[in-house]
Amino acid sequence: MSKLIDENEGAQYLYMGNEAIARGALEAGISLASGYPGTPSSEIIENLAKVAGERNLYVEWSTNEKVAMEVAAAASFAQLRSLCVMKQNGVNVASDFLLHLAGSGTRGGMVLVTCDDPGALSSVNEGESRHFFRMVEVPLLEPGDFQEAKDMTKWAFELSEELRSLVAVRSVTRMSHASGNVKIGKLPSTDKQAEFRYSGFILDPMEGIVGSAPVAFRHAEQQEKIKKVREIFEDCPFNTYEGPEKPDLLVITSSACTLYSREAINLLGLQDRVGLLKIGTTWPLPPRLLTKYLSLTDRILIVEEVLPFLEDNVKIIAAEQAKAIGVKTFYGKNNGTIPTAGEMNPDHVVAAFCKILNIEYVTMSSEYEQRAQLLGFTLVPNREQTFCPGCPHRASFWSIHNALQLDNRKGFVCGDIGCYTMAMLPTGFSTLKTVHSMGSGTGIASGFGKLGPFGMDQPVLSVCGDSTFYHAAMPALVNAVHHKSNIIMIVLDNSGTAMTGFQPHPGLAVSAMGDEVPAIDVAKICEAVGARVEVRDPFNLKETPDTLLELMEDQEGAKVLILRQKCALSPERKAKKYFEMQVDEERCIGEECGCNRLCTRILRCPGLFWDKEKKTARIDEVLCAGCGVCSYICPEEAIIRKEVA
Template identity: 40%
Template structure:
């Protein structure tokens, strides 16, 4: 049985191995979900992907929205009309919705509204480690935090019921090790709610859905505050908040979310079961204050274990003032737990070991094996795929900047596969510079191209600031992808035209939201559920926004791409160059690719390594022979390397 069949199967009590994100999706399905909207973002993407597979079978609506803000508003609109809806996003995606989020809570919702955010401790897939639980605290709504896949499913299901009881959105915070780990999940019954969407602008409150309408925003804020006593009462009774304490125990652990799973295993590892007071928390905001106070009054020392920032620790410290001012509270703020990066069982066990004096039993054989395999592990970063169109774009940009970039050009990056253009993986050592003047660094490989990189849509805005600041040491460039163009770049393009900015904006159009798993977007031509839809052409939109210099090229044609980029660099206006070629992985999957494997003639090769600096994973180099090579298994036959080779040693094979 396939995963989509399991997700849609109405078999209460059946057990299934589900990824955390799949479990969240299943919980929403069990709750009678009517609408789901999201924008792809690792580690959250599989939630909506799972729902998209189930939607045609179960009859609810799913969409990939243009960005998280739109997705949030689509889901909120459904909730206002009385049906159950949800939106899901990664940590950075929440930043896009904060304006609507912080206003929506003033009027609440009618149908259950679940907001799922997948945080990314250790920044595996992200530009930061932000802890989004603070948003729930800030917005004065409940935050649920699962410890495993089963809780992820159960919490997602319950969140809709809680949301409707409170008439407020409910927040579910996952982390990478929940979202992308799989666990044994017991399925529940699928509710089939046949609700008619309704609208009443004065439902239970004058001008309910208009924060500016009477009685006004302040009174509506007062209404939000009035919900907190009910929230706290409900929180105390939830099964995911659980206290185990016995008389005479002097040390206790308070652990939230996945931190609770780590803490339970760490306590077992140290042989301290039954000897340590333990409070498992599934609602970091608000805390179950009665349970926390009971623990604080019964022990002398407490270790707080949580993934992310010290939210629970701060709230526990505040509560301790009244519950037990003499209790010692340890955690991230005191150095017992690391303040950055991920935690795990070993981290928690070491912290408990230091506090209790209980030694960790380590198998010397395991340590020996760890030392032996260290020499076998080769550190490496991710790379662009063999035949990736972005390799052609970056190579052409490198050549164009060498000719027309000025003394020190600036290349502003963005978020997508092409962000690897700033990963700096060229086998060099980079040292800090303290120069007071502009400094040029030679671009040898595509991975050395980007100079700045922060958020989606940020590059084209930074470019304009650099221009209006009067930067004159070189050309100013920004890059972004097709999905990012529609997600976050449109206002900045309008701004560039309106405020007469100058610079080159390169849009790498590969027809898919590739980095997060090849989800469709406005240029793909299909929706989340695979239905055909209108293709939005980036060049048409750019021209409609007033951009006068717009060119479209094929990045597999290096000369044409370089020529278009050079024209853009020399233009006295804001210029957009679109490099269009479908993602090679998708082309192969869809059987649209016709490239021939490349072959290299070693008799002609001079060992100049120019092809190696292209950064294609299919190109190898034999140091002893001083000859390049092509891995026939990896090569897809895009032909870019043949255009790079100065001696024509690379040719298309059979």
């Protein structure tokens, strides 16, 4: 049995933060969970899907985050508890519904878990979801360790039902993906009944219609909830203080920064000088609690990641209570003590303590740093971000790059979000020239495609993955077709949401829970929209560029080229090689060739390497995925492929 559904109350498990959140939701007795994959959030839905049968859950990977939140809201409206999960970008996508849901209120407990990615370890932005919840007036909780991740998630559902409001729980990469000990609680019965009631008094929160109008009434009602939750937060056990009664410095922090702050205090032995106020209820802040701790000392350091959200809110309270608490000196983002970009870590907090308290402590000696740098440059192999061996994207971008070069009209590709975003880099022959949010590549292309009357005659291409296609690129394609925008949308269909771990999407005949579902065909959608559609195998390096060249000559509106080939890591591929690859060392004439190592210098598949002693290219049999693509490019035909039976 999965440790996630162990019924042995009080047992302790090592849970990943995302598992702890999933367990918390299970202990809260959710019936439905929905989400869209996105690092670092994906494991929550994945884990819930695994236990859906045992726990009588409905779990789905929705088409996008807005739909996911709508699906989860339906369960809440039908008086079930529901969980909605996404990464920070997803909150942007869902934000329109989020605003309206905040206005309409909820019925069954509904919690939105957003996993932010400070430092953009797996993102193309450092966006912050915290601001959304202040903006739409929804309570926000942030766990400061793994036990809290579970407990706070469970409590969030209770809070949601008490308020009849959505409650947000925000995690960050180091909370979601690190692991810690969690003592588990009780799992409730799985017997739940859903009913959507709408026949009561129109404004009745449980029996009337669900909507954000009449706006002034609902909005005032929503603000009453915020007043109420502020009171609840005053006594919330997730807000804790540790340290002396009269500290020299008060640290106010939340989330994973609690761990960094505690580590820095211990490292410098500042337990008697520094107090640590850990806030679990980040918005709205409880003013009396803050007033109490702000009174302890005159120097306040606020430790948080990316933008000064906590800092701003604390300062508002400090200003309002200035008469009672006196004038404070604040350290944090605004005065430059704490960086406003990139991830936090204990070293940053140590540096802040040293600066504020005049302590000399060197986290890394300059001598060590210099030596590390020197050794780094000389000993560490130069590793670049690269597509996996046998990745269909490498082959696709080889063809796209070559076709654009051949066409020779300065054509370009608008990129999108997926593994293929790396085609900005040499691994994709630096093919992408714009990269923004999901679906934006085709939207931007749709605009470029209308600039002909202003003298722009560059061919305009866009790429998107199969999952991205359903998520947000479809409206962009409809726009391009409808407005006769002269573009080529290339769908890099690798049969799964590959980057986040092969979560199913609407193009596949299987759901998150493993059920058989109808697959929705990209090609048919595009044809129905009215685009000219071609489907090719990207591993065919002859047909693909030829097709693209022909499409670039076709000046009649939006065209779609679907490049379909399973991801080399796809579970469906089962690591099967299509070909056994071999370099004929007689034929590979190395430096004599004039090819200037096209295979290992330009194509750069990790499955190929340059043998410095033999001075020939060679196949790394362990890494090679047997796609056969490199056999097309060798001018001496020295790379031989043999079909695997």
